[in-house]
Amino acid sequence: MRRHLLGWRIALRLARRDLLKHRARAIIALVMVTLPVLAVVTADILIQTADVSPTEGISRRLGAVATAEVQIFEGRQRVTQGPDPLRDWVAGDELSRATTFADVEGVIGHRSKLAAPTSSELVVRTPHGREAVAAEQADVTAPLARGFYRLDGGRWPAASDEVVVNQAMRDRGVGDTLTIVDRDGTESSRTIVGTIVDATRRSGEVVVGLPGTLPRLTDDGMGQGWLVDGPPLTWSQVQRLNDLGVLVTDRHIASHPDDYPDSMDDGSGDSTTLQVAALIVVMALIEVVLLAGPAFAVGARKQQRSLALLVASGGTPAQARRVILAGGLLLGVAAAVIGVAGGIGAAWLLQPVVQRFNASWLGPFDVPWPHLVAVAAFGLASAVIACVVPAWIASRQNVVAVLAGRRGDAKPTRAFPVLGVVLFGIGVLMAIAGASGRGDLMVAWSAVVCVLGMVLLVPVVVSWVARAAGRFPLPVRFAARDAVRHRTRTTPAVAAVAATVAGVVALGISTSSDEKQNRESYTPNLVMGDASVTPDYGYLDPRPDRPTDWDQVADVVREHAPAARVSPVVGVGQTSTTSWVNVVFADPARTAEDEQISPSSSSSALGTDVVVSDGAQLPSLVASYFSADEGVAETLSAGRAVVLTSDASQTRLDQVAIHVETSDDDGPTVSTPAVTVPATVLYRPDDDVAPLRAILPPSVARRAGVPAATVALDVAQPHLTTEAQKDLQAALQDLPTPAGVYVERGYQADAYTRIVQWVLAALGAILMLGGTLTAMFLALSDARPDLATLAAVGAAPRTRRRVAAAYTFVVSFVGAVLGMLVGFVPGLAVTWPLTAEGYSGSDHVGPYIEIPWLMIAVVVLGLPLLTAVVVGLFTRSRLPMVARVG
Amino acid sequence: MNAPETRPVLELAQVTRIHGAGGLAVHALREVSFETYAGELVAVMGPSGSGKSTLLTLAGGLDQPTSGRVLVEGTDLTAVGSAERAKLRRTSIGYVFQDFNLIPALTAGENVSLPLELDGVPTRAARAAASTALGELGIADLADRFPDEMSGGQQQRVAIARAVVGDRRLILADEPTGALDSVTGEDILRLLRARCDAGAAGVLVTHEPRHAAWADRVVFLRDGAVVDEAGEPMAAVRS
Incomplete structure (x- = not known):
């Protein structure tokens, strides 16, 4: 043992002196190993910092004071949860009665409580138009609300017409008054009394008001959560609350998930993750070893005379090998130390840059030491492995030749290329x-x-x-x-x-x-570059009880896209907001079997899947969808319907039976009697996505009782930039009967x-x-x-x-x-x-x-x-x- | 002849070394036999390519003969493995080369103590032995210098110190004065002679007759074979 260590001592001494003597070469090898270590350490620290761990995240969810949040699930069902319900929970059996907060207090005792901040979408008017932003409602000055928001200027809201906003909201140019658009389209204003910093969101717009002072346009359906103080909850309390249909986020339990049983975690995915990690490490190791290899190879060659002398003085091949390996060891240690230290420094410097590109606040600067030790070991290993082949070759050299000033390379063995071919073959088979x-x-x-x-x-x-x-x-x-x-x-x-x-x-x-x-x-919805305008009510509820004013809509479109040709698309008009109209086509001989005629799939970017047209002015998408020899325009002008089918045998039909069904949530309510009309049935294969199901001439539509009306605007080549499209959308949303615009831009990578x-x-x-x-x-x-x-x-x-x-x-x-x-x-x-x-x-x-x-x-x-x-x-x-x- | 004092330190018996095979075969040595005894300096002379250096590499166990036997202090180098031969180089055989061949990354002292350290001798003891060896050659003050901080003559003295450190009894010197001026060269040979007089056996490869004058005996090689020997083997003199 002692002799072994002594052998390494000479090797290390020789290697160290050699590295110091040939600094340029040493630095190349050092850089090749250090850079990957540095890069991985930097990335790891930044990822760990950006990643909000359970412990770090819990304060964002519970504020600074509360012990836990309890949430009575609206579904009135038992629940099963892991340590953190945000990660996993499932609903179970139904409960006989709704749980009340008194039931909760029966488990955890009487504690002070506060309604947890609620989050939803909110539509506000900005100089840009109507925009959806995030809204939170909370009793912001209550002791239990401490830590959710930080007041950065002004004061907290004290009345129902006061709100605070974050800087991102201010940057939208809202000034001191915020105009809020309610579900029914009515507008009301709030006074902005302060600027806050939200604990989680950094770049998104946030509006915060007192509970019940802002419309909630969206609801997660989870029910109201309550923040409570007092001593930490026990796991058995959590389970008893789960039996009452209550989800519990306890500060201690949720931030120490490993200490509690998690029935939800089936452990799957671990082996895959491990394999992927192993794969990445192996690939990186190969790459680093190969990159650093030449420098070590040259180093070993430059030392060949020293090594020959070592052997002449009685050194064994193993001792010669050790000298080269020692060089790798020294450089590896240096690379690991420099790489880890440099990586920590680089991550510290890059932190603000990463924050700028991140919509959420980063967690605290997080140095994951166990990871860094592993990365450092990786650096050391790659340097040593990079030396293995040069060391092996150096120990096999012909000492006599080297001492005589000739090259002493041992002959390359034939086995390696053969092994290479075999490995490559195995790789291909794999x-x-x-x-x-x-x-x-x-x-x-x-x-x-x-x-x-x-x-x-x-x-x-x-x-x-x-x-x-x-x-x-x-x-x-x-x-x-x-x-x-x-x-x-x-x-x-x-x-x-x-x-x-x-x-x-x-x-x-x-x-x-x-x-x-x-x-x-x-599948494009429209011809490339074309646009369509269809009714779009956003969060508006109730919807306006009159049909879309298409002239008004067309005026707005022409204003924003003066060059475009705007033409109305006439199709099946939807007459009500609570029911919808469906046109059914069938084989007249087999209406009893309810055998419908339709393509396998159709889109409805035109606002309808049954177009009404005499063939003279078909929307460009429709016109381009049919080939010229299908003679669609002629068929229509001859008063025949054009119907698509995915069943080739139906193309023999010369006429089809049409009836109109009106349905609501509970199914069909009214059905007109079937009318048989002349038609041409065209075949479309299964994988075709048709822009419509049928085109009816106006005369046929009338005979069949199809309620024809303008359902959309076909806007040919409006040449709208994305920015201009946003402006048009904002303007269309502002109309008494709001509409939305879609522009076909083709496949966007x-x-x-x-x-x-x-x-x-x-x-x-x-x-x-x-x-x-x-x-x-x-x-x-x-x-x-x-x-x-x-x-x-x-x-x-x-x-x-x-x-x-x-x-x-x-x-x-x-x-x-x-x-x-x-x-x-x-x-x-x-x-x-x-x-x-x-x-x-x-x-x-x-x-x-x-x-x-x-x-x-x-x-x-x-x-x-x-x-x-x-x-x-x-x-x-x-x-x-x-x-x-x- | 079997007594330790009269046993040759180095004995080559019918040594042949052929490089390559078939039509490309080169006979570097042909059935060479000779012996060197303690206290004796043998000069090996011959023109370039006559096999002088091959003889030294075989004597030091750096290469193996095609046939014949090489014995160093009774150990047959052809019968032991490379590890054993390496051990013999650490304990019994010392090399001195023409171009000094000190390891540039080690100081003079470290170069000299290298064979001992490789042999597992504790560093302190190895350094002490090195310092003694350097002292005997009158260059104790050079111990901490690196090779490129010394003159050629000084480097060669260090190389001799390395060759003899740890009581090694066989010194193999390959043109040790080839890269030195004549005055310094004479100094080096005087030192070698002195080491042999102190009990070592030396083999000196040279092509200069006046250097051969320091030797007890001269072996002439031509085309790999011994063509002449001048002087009496020490054993013969002693017996």
Whole structure:
């Protein structure tokens, strides 16, 4: 043992002196390991800080004083809850009678209580129009309400016509008077007497008034909650209250969820989470190890003479190995310490930035030490692992050759490439298994296996490139041969680039295929760029008892979109707000069987699914939906109805039976007798989403008793920006018969997907550049004597630049091509099951595979070329002088 | 002959070393036999490529002969594993090379104590032994200097100290004066001679006849074979 420790002491001493002596190289390795540690620590702290833990969150929900909140569930049912009802609870058996607060006091004793703040939506008038904001009602000055709001200016509301608002509400330009729009459309005003800071919301608008002073437009249906003070509740009290149908949020219990039984938590998902975490750690470890690898490989090579001497002085191969590993150990410890300290500092500095993008208040600055220890261990492990191969190679070197001044590399074993092929094959099989139903995690692990296999194949590929390089100009030939001569340095650099590109390509394929699926399965409601205006009453209740004034609506539309062609859409008019009219089409011969004729699905962005038109002025969506040879306009002008069906056999029908049903909540109430009219029945396949079910000529509509009326405005090409659309919407909402506008903008890519793609691309580019440039830097310093020889025999100074550029290109291009090939495996495997099934009810044919060729071309060809050019332009061109011997 | 005093410290018996195989085979040494005894300095001479350095690497156990036996203080290097050979280098064999070959990251003292520390000798004891060895060579004051803070002659003295520290009895010197001026070179050889007179066995590879004059015996190599020997083996003299 003692001897073992002594062996490490020499190794550490040698490693430390070597690192101090070759600072530039040490710093490269240090940076490669430190940066990921720093990034993860920063992200972790920020996430933990933004995440409001149960303990932190409870004060936002109970204020500063209350012991607990009890809420008598309006459903009059027993409940079962976990320690925190916000996370999980279920309703059970019905209770024989409603629970009262006296029943609650029977369990917890008499305590002071306060109605908990209630939250709902509220419509206010701002200079921008009518807007929905959050409203809370609470007895804000009561002792139990302390901690919910902080008064930032002015005073608390004292009367029913006074409110306080937060800064976000003030920023909407409401001044000192707030106009509130009630459900029935009447407006009333409140005086804003103060500005508050809400405990939870930061950027959303909040209005706070005394209880019962603001209209509640929405209700969560949970019933009134009560804040109580006094001693903490016990778990048995909570259970007794649950039996009374009362949900309990106790400050102590909810903030110590692990101390109480949680019958709701079935523990599922833990193993998946663990696997995902393990996967991420493994992938990050591989990437970091590969990125740091070249620096350690060069370090080990530079030490080969020292190690040969060590062996000549009686050191064993294990002792030589230890010297290299000790270097990794020292750098790993340094990287862990610097990374964790720097990460804490960076998180502290970034906290305000994150707050700016977050609608809720962040929790207190939270340093999760157990996580940080794990991340530090990760840094240490990656540095040591990065040294394993260089150490192993160093211990196998030919001591005699090295001492004689020759290169002492042991011959590469043939076993590794074979193992690489085997691993890659296993990875592909795993990917296929994952794609055929074994799950996404299998696919992800297959990526790890493929990457490991690829790493083992890199030396072979590099040697092929070197062999093929004989025909290339000197700089490329030199670079390719140098790459293969210094396999230990080149392999991790190429593999790091490849692993990065593999990840980018795999995720690129899956995200763009996913987006393709979304795009192709998107059904537009209108022709692209068109708009429709339909009645929209918002929270208005009761609704106006007169029909929409379409002339007024059209005037507002024309005012906001002067260029648009506005035409009314005539369809089935809904005559009442409590019942609705449905037109039923059937086979006249089989009306008894109630066999209806209809397409499998239809949308109603036009405000109706049965349009009434003589064919002269069909809404553009309707006109474009039918093909010219279906002759819809002619059919209609000939007085025949056009009816769509998903049953191909019904197209033989020459006439259909129509009757009109009027229904209310309890079912059909009135049904007109069926009328048989001439019709053309058109087939639509199951996966078609039709914009309507039928078009009736006015004469047919009259005969069938269909109440035809204007139901919407068809606004062709209004050229409205989103901002202008918002203004139009606000103006339409302000009408006595309010309406809403919809503009068809086609498929809008999810902003989140876009951001993820950009972040991925940026991260990939950084990793690729980092890996390539460090390898290039190390290669140039390695190649000093060779470049000096080149200079001595008359090479021009720019040769150094060209060699640097060529080396950069060889490393990044070979890596990118390999990475692309590897990335296809998990990329396709994960995309297959992801896009094979459509949404329920639709039978879209999948899988949707889209290879983002442009992105791949940029990554595989563009980035390597760009890097090479940049390196070529910025490398010092002066060639070193011939080095002195020794 | 079997008494400890008369046993050779180094014995090569019919040693052949062939690099490569088939048509590319190079015979570095052909059936070379010779012995070195305690107190004796043997010079090995020969032109470039004659196998001088190969002979030293085999004697130190850094390489293994294709056939024949190499014995160091009675241990057959061809019959023991690499760990045992490494141990012999820590305890019995010391190397001195042409280009000094001190580990640049270690001080003179640490370089000298390296074999002992590698052998598990506690640091304090190893340093004491190193300081004694340096003192015997008259360079105790250099103990804390790094190799690049010393002259070539000083570095080579440190290398000799490293070769003899811990009472090692076989010194293998490969052109130890090759990178030194002639005055300093003579100093180094005087030191080597002195170490041998004090009881060590030395093998000195050189191509300069005047250096060979310090040796008790000269072995001439050509194309890997011993072509001549001048002087009497010590054992013969003693017996």
